[in-house]
Amino acid sequence: MRKRPPAEPYRIKSVEPIKLLVPEERLYRLRQANYNVFKLDGSDIYLDLLTDSGTGAMSARQWAALMLGDETYAGARSFRNFEKTVKEIFGKRFLLPCHQGRSAENMVFSTVLKKGQYVLNNTHFDTTRGNTLHKGGIPVDLPCPEADSEESIPFKGNMDVVKLEAFIREHTPEQIAMVIMTITNNSVGGQPVSMSNIHEVSRICRYYRIPFFFDCARFAENAFFIKRDEPGYQNKSIAEITTEMFACCDGAMMSAKKDGLANIGGFIILDDEELFGKLTEMLILIEGFPTYGGLAGRDLEVLSVGLKEVMDYDYLDFRIDQVKYFGEKIKEAGIPIVEPTGGHAVFCDAGQLLPHIPPEQFPGQSLTAAFYVEGGVRVVEIGSLMFGGVDPNTGEKMTARRELVRMALPRRVFTNSHLDYIAATAERIVARKESLRGFEITREPVFLRHFTCDLKALNSESVMVDG
Numbered sequence: 001m002r003k004r005p006p007a008e009p010y011r012i013k014s015v016e017p018i019k020l021l022v023p024e025e026r027l028y029r030l031r032q033a034n035y036n037v038f039k040l041d042g043s044d045i046y047l048d049l050l051t052d053s054g055t056g057a058m059s060a061r062q063w064a065a066l067m068l069g070d071e072t073y074a075g076a077r078s079f080r081n082f083e084k085t086v087k088e089i090f091g092k093r094f095l096l097p098c099h100q101g102r103s104a105e106n107m108v109f110s111t112v113l114k115k116g117q118y119v120l121n122n123t124h125f126d127t128t129r130g131n132t133l134h135k136g137g138i139p140v141d142l143p144c145p146e147a148d149s150e151e152s153i154p155f156k157g158n159m160d161v162v163k164l165e166a167f168i169r170e171h172t173p174e175q176i177a178m179v180i181m182t183i184t185n186n187s188v189g190g191q192p193v194s195m196s197n198i199h200e201v202s203r204i205c206r207y208y209r210i211p212f213f214f215d216c217a218r219f220a221e222n223a224f225f226i227k228r229d230e231p232g233y234q235n236k237s238i239a240e241i242t243t244e245m246f247a248c249c250d251g252a253m254m255s256a257k258k259d260g261l262a263n264i265g266g267f268i269i270l271d272d273e274e275l276f277g278k279l280t281e282m283l284i285l286i287e288g289f290p291t292y293g294g295l296a297g298r299d300l301e302v303l304s305v306g307l308k309e310v311m312d313y314d315y316l317d318f319r320i321d322q323v324k325y326f327g328e329k330i331k332e333a334g335i336p337i338v339e340p341t342g343g344h345a346v347f348c349d350a351g352q353l354l355p356h357i358p359p360e361q362f363p364g365q366s367l368t369a370a371f372y373v374e375g376g377v378r379v380v381e382i383g384s385l386m387f388g389g390v391d392p393n394t395g396e397k398m399t400a401r402r403e404l405v406r407m408a409l410p411r412r413v414f415t416n417s418h419l420d421y422i423a424a425t426a427e428r429i430v431a432r433k434e435s436l437r438g439f440e441i442t443r444e445p446v447f448l449r450h451f452t453c454d455l456k457a458l459n460s461e462s463v464m465v466d467g
């Protein structure tokens with residue numbers, strides 16, 4: 001019998017038209033954007049898999065909650081609702097709302113980080129790395145050894161606890177500002193972190209008295225993987241698993257544009273009252289009064305609903321299954337992917353697909369350009385274009401660990417037909433992969449260069465299209 005495809009535990013109530021431009025027009029738009037897909041307009045794109053951040057669809061319940069937003073400047077009812085929800089789910093004493101994840105990072109690093117201090121992370125996400133460097137810190141990635149393995153094993157997002165403890169022993173506690181666990185681990189392929197790894201890292205941090213924070217944009221997806229794949233958690237609810245996870249950390253920074261199921265939002269949670277006081281001063285300086293933090297009351301209402309909806313088992317089961325389905329289709333089309341598929345995206349291994357393009361010519365960017373020209377699909381390079389360049393502190397040249405391309409799935413947005421279309425596009429690209437060529441950067445900023453740099457195609461064939 002035919003395997004049933006994953007099917008949505010919701011139905012469509014409202015639709016938004018999207019349009020595929022003709023091939024010549026797509027090529028023209030990409031050239032106008034200096035081959036940087038971040039510079040394309042949304043209207044140039046048919047299916048946008050650039051990010052799962054703030055691109056999800058709200059539920060009927062969230063749209064209804066929007067109308068209940070209380071826009072009172074100080075002490076709004078919407079904030080009290082939000083505060084109650086966040087405390088119920090995460091159990092920390094203090095909450096600071098902010099407009100997105102990176103403003104949480106900015107506030108935390110501006111407050112706790114002293115120049116030259118290390119920040120240890122299973123793997124820094126690009127904005128976390130950027131904010132650490134910007135405040136004079138030194139980001140250190142400690143992914144587990146399995147993170148780079150080709151084998152499909154669970155919990156590749158884990159931190160290397162042996163290396164963590166060795167690093168702490170080789171330094172004084174004052175040299176380390178904090179340890180961060182990114183859940184799920186975005187930069188190694190949206191791979192989850194196991195509960196046992198969280199417990200071990202927590203134990204080490206407590207022993208050496210180093211603050212332990214989560215970068216928890218995808219906490220619910222991570223909790224789902226623990227429930228599904230970690231022995232002993234099958235009979236625990238997503239809520240129970242979340243409670244156990246957050247009992248291990250001192251605080252967390254959240255981009256609620258992911259597992260908040262909202263288009264904007266973020267927050268910091270923590271137990272330390274003194275640090276809360278300092279962060280509150282910073283919040284008022286750069287985001288807003290502590291009961292709205294750069295958000296409208298209606299955004300807070302939407303988040304209160306979204307944070308509960310995201311923990312629904314059926315929703316998570318479908319979400320993770322759809323990513324897996326998509327990954328299988330891309331693999332069948334002939335593009336090697338990171339396995340197992342993680343929580344929010346399929347990561348193509350462009351280095352493996354295009355061995356004739358060296359890392360310094362950005363094979364991931366070639367594949368990214370090809371997806372747009374071939375099918376109007378926007379994906380994003382997560383390789384040497386994003387993580388390479390010169391370290392602003394040391395002047396050293398950095399390279400990516402792998403030349404990946406991320407195809408992120410917005411939450412509750414695309415149907416399986418959309419994903420089948422992208423897989424068919426992938427097949428066409430694979431058929432002419434030898435013709436793809438690399439790129440060269442012609443202009444770049446110091447921080448987060450991939451967002452705004454200009455590129456030059458090293459050969460017009462780089463982006464050839466065949467109708």
Ligand SMILES: *Cc1c(COP(=O)(O)O)cnc(C)c1O
Binds near residue numbers: 102258
């Ligand atoms: C998205 C993300 C951030 C940054 O959040 P924004 O809301 O985009 O500012 C930080 N860390 C991780 C792991 C993320 O996925």
